[in-house]
Amino acid sequence: MKTNAPSGLTLYTFAMSHYSEKIRWTLDHCHIPYREVCMTPVFHMLPALRMGKRGQTTLPILQTPRTAIQNSPRILDWLLDNYGPLDILPASHQQAVRDVEQRFDAIGKDVARFLYANSFGKADDHILRLWTDHASGSQAAFLRAAYPFVRWAFRRKLSITPQRAELALQRITREINWLDTQLTDGRFYLVNNRFSAADITAAALLAPIACPQQHPVYGDPQFAASMADAIKPWRDRKALQWVRHMYDLHRGEFTGGAFSPQRTRLRA
Ligand SMILES: N[C@@H](CCC(=O)N[C@@H](CS)C(=O)NCC(=O)O)C(=O)O
Numbered sequence: 001m002k003t004n005a006p007s008g009l010t011l012y013t014f015a016m017s018h019y020s021e022k023i024r025w026t027l028d029h030c031h032i033p034y035r036e037v038c039m040t041p042v043f044h045m046l047p048a049l050r051m052g053k054r055g056q057t058t059l060p061i062l063q064t065p066r067t068a069i070q071n072s073p074r075i076l077d078w079l080l081d082n083y084g085p086l087d088i089l090p091a092s093h094q095q096a097v098r099d100v101e102q103r104f105d106a107i108g109k110d111v112a113r114f115l116y117a118n119s120f121g122k123a124d125d126h127i128l129r130l131w132t133d134h135a136s137g138s139q140a141a142f143l144r145a146a147y148p149f150v151r152w153a154f155r156r157k158l159s160i161t162p163q164r165a166e167l168a169l170q171r172i173t174r175e176i177n178w179l180d181t182q183l184t185d186g187r188f189y190l191v192n193n194r195f196s197a198a199d200i201t202a203a204a205l206l207a208p209i210a211c212p213q214q215h216p217v218y219g220d221p222q223f224a225a226s227m228a229d230a231i232k233p234w235r236d237r238k239a240l241q242w243v244r245h246m247y248d249l250h251r252g253e254f255t256g257g258a259f260s261p262q263r264t265r266l267r268a
Contacts, residue, residue, distance in 0.1 A: 007033065008065045009032065009034040009035070010034065010035050010062070010063040011027065011035070011037070011063075011256055012044070012047070012048070012051070012059050012060060012063065013036055013059050014044070015130065015134060015217050016208075016217040016218070017059055018108060018111060018112075018208055019072045019105070019204075019205075020059055020060040020072075021215070022072050022201050022205065023062065023072050024036060024254065025200050025203075025251065026076065026088065026197065026200055027255070028252055028253060028254060029200070030079070030083065030086055030087075032079065032083055034256050035256055036254075036258035037258070038133075039059060040136075040140075041131050041143070041150070041154075042150060044057065044059060045057045048070070051063060051068040053068070054070055056070060058070060058071065060072060062075045064078070064082075072105065073098075073102075076101070086197075087195075087196075088197045089196065090196065093192045093196070096191045096198070097197050097198045098197075099198075100190050100191060101198060103178070103202075104175065104205040105201065105205065107175050107205065108205050109168075110167070110171045111168070111205060111208050112158060112208075113158055113164055114169060114208075114209070115208050116158060117160050117168070118227060118230035120160070121151070124226040126223055127151075128144065128147050130217060130223075131143055172209070172234075176239045179242065180237060180238045180239045183238050183242055184238075190202060195246075195249075199250070200250075202246075203242075203243045206240065206243045207243065208227075209234060209240060209243075210240040210243035210247075211223070211224040211231070212246075212248075212251070213247070215247065216254065216259040
């Protein structure tokens with residue numbers, strides 16, 4: 001790690017965001033100190049626009065002493081430039097790692113679509129609870145009152161229609177098939193037989209489906225139970241077992257301070 005690396009990093013996330021988990025895991029694994037701020041949907045929009053300066057409202061955003069970086073691949077680039085070399089982004093296999101990263105980043109929206117399509121409006125819809133977990137009292141009250149409208153707006157923003165949900169299912173299945181195929185030759189890690197950002201990205205992006213017990217949101221038995229029927233066709237696939245195994249072996253502690261150690265350790 002570079003000795004002149006900047007300190008004072010703040011990672012803005014949603015607790016349930018799989019792209020946020022990719023960066024959170026990277027920081028934890030690389031022992032880069034940071035503070036995590038879990039934002040509340042809707043209330044994240046203005047701060048994200050202001051910090052990101054790219055006309056986009058997505059999280060994660062990494063706030064550094066000098067700048068703010070939005071978009072997880074750009075955050076990895078910045079971490080490599082400022083804290084490199086990083087064992088998870090080896091120079092010798094950089095392109096192969098980034099190719100796998102891109103592949104799983106590309107289904108992130110499909111995973112979100114699948115998740116919301118199978119949660120919104122169901123009797124055991126946990127989304128409001130998850131969205132308000134880190135909210136202030138007034139934010140939670142607003143979201144509770146406005147939930148039907150926010151849910152509608154969210155469906156529109158993510159294009160959650162029966163057709164798009166079906167397409168999402170097909171695209172996720174394609175990547176699960178790909179991952180299964182990679183693993184049939186007996187390999188354990190996706191690139192160069194070593195744990196890398198390729199494994200972190202694949203596992204983090206599939207965590208909402210694999211429900212690894214260490215995950216502060218998707219490891220929640222209540223959440224897993226609410227998604228059990230939807231996830232059933234994939235649950236025991238080699239690819240998803242591999243995701244849970246990556247969490248078992250490499251997830252380690254959540255050091256950003258947003259989740260109580262008790263909450264994450266209980267399931268570890
Ligand atoms: N390409 C982005 C995608 C991030 C993304 O889609 N984040 C979602 C949460 S998983 C988000 O912030 N959605 C809220 C919004 O777009 O306002 C990345 O890799 O960081």
